[in-house]
Amino acid sequence: AQSVTQLGSHVSVSEGALVLLRCNYSSSVPPYLFWYVQYPNQGLQLLLKYTTGATLVKGINGFEAEFKKSETSFHLTKPSAHMSDAAEYFCAVSEAGYSTLTFGKGTMLLVSP
């Protein structure tokens, strides 16, 4: 069975500050890892994904994440927060080659001026 733990249901940053959203996963097989963003009253949009190869992956809107197998982590970062980044972020895991996703509970990112 797979599981995802997102540390912190809410994270607050100032505009221009570093964004760090934490995700740890549990999987008995090599995982595929994803970060999705959800704006109010909208569906989920894929930010980035790790499948194989380079462990540092870059996504849309300046976000990136690093797969660390030894730490079973896939933390999401952005060097400089923008007001438009305020949204809820979900980390998800699936078994390689298998499409069902297991999501974390989400982290709400709040950006203040």
Next chain:
Amino acid sequence: EAGVVQSPRYKIIEKKQPVAFWCNPISGHNTLYWYRQNLGQGPELLIRYENEEAVDDSQLPKDRFSAERLKGVDSTLKIQPAELGDSAVYLCASSSDRANYNEQFFGPGTRLTVL
């Protein structure tokens, strides 16, 4: 290219009433998913279709929930009768098996409120 379409966007019903949600996936996507997202939680899979076949419905409460995907395109999710605990956002997603990681594309969801 049009995204995943869901309707209605919002639905308010009284408990014990039936309700149905409709989903039109991205053209050519053979895999369709229904998720339920409770307030403050991540989405949880209810059912997954490969074409018209339900290949994973282990989390679907079959006593009151049903789903169908006729002709392997559109899908309908039904609840009958609805209970207070069914209040949630119901998300539909689709993916293509031509992508090696099966990226899922999500619709905007249907927010159900059961009174």
